[in-house]
Amino acid sequence: MVPFLLLCAIFFQATPQEPPKPAIDNDRVTVWGIGSAPAARAYDTVEVSVAGTAQFWPSGKMWNHPPRFSIMIDLKDHPVAPIANTTGYPLAFPRPGSKMILENDRVIVWDCTWTPGVATPMHFHDKDVVVVFLDDGDLSSTTPDGQVTVNSFARGAIRFNPRDRTHTETLVRGKQRAIITELK
Numbered sequence: 662m663v664p665f666l667l668l669c670a671i672f673f674q675a676t677p678q679e680p681p682k683p684a685i686d687n688d689r690v691t692v693w694g695i696g697s698a699p700a701a702r703a704y705d706t707v708e709v710s711v712a713g714t715a716q717f718w719p720s721g722k723m724w725n726h727p728p729r730f731s732i733m734i735d736l737k738d739h740p741v742a743p744i745a746n747t748t749g750y751p752l753a754f755p756r757p758g759s760k761m762i763l764e765n766d767r768v769i770v771w772d773c774t775w776t777p778g779v780a781t782p783m784h785f786h787d788k789d790v791v792v793v794f795l796d797d798g799d800l801s802s803t804t805p806d807g808q809v810t811v812n813s814f815a816r817g818a819i820r821f822n823p824r825d826r827t828h829t830e831t832l833v834r835g836k837q838r839a840i841i842t843e844l845k
Contacts, residue, residue, distance in 0.1 A: 798835030
């Protein structure tokens with residue numbers, strides 16, 4: 662039995678490991694889930710911790726901390742100008758329940774908390790965003806024409822939402838907080 666187990670251990674140790682796969686990859690960003698990001702940073706990167714903090718790392722910068730439970734948002738060199746807001750509604754941010762935690766020439770990062778049963782003001786998203794959800798809860802999204810969609814998000818869920826959207830959001834179940842990175 663021992664030789665068989667030793668053979669299995671050698672076989673599995675020799676099997677090549679699959680390279681990590683990003684959670685999201687498009688022309689604007691590559692987003693790496695918790696613990697899957699490669700060590701070398703070829704792009705400017707926003708690091709979002711599951712504790713709700715954000716830090717900006719310029720490309721080529723060596724990290725001076727041990728690995729953390731973080732989501733890494735690599736910012737590709739494909740800037741897109743914000744869309745002009747002709748809706749008559751305010752921009753998505755700032756808004757009640759949100760606090761800016763980082764801004765530079767590439768991104769604006771918001772810490773956003775929803776209050777159960779309280780709708781956000783109807784708003785327009787002029788920028789693409791990456792959203793990292795920090796709690797478990799359902800958000801109801803309502804468009805100006807009354808279309809309602811309920812989305813369930815678990816802690817650690819990551820979404821890329823394109824610009825040019827108008828809606829309001831209401832927390833209808835659980836609790837929800839997110840770190841929202843607007844791409845400039």
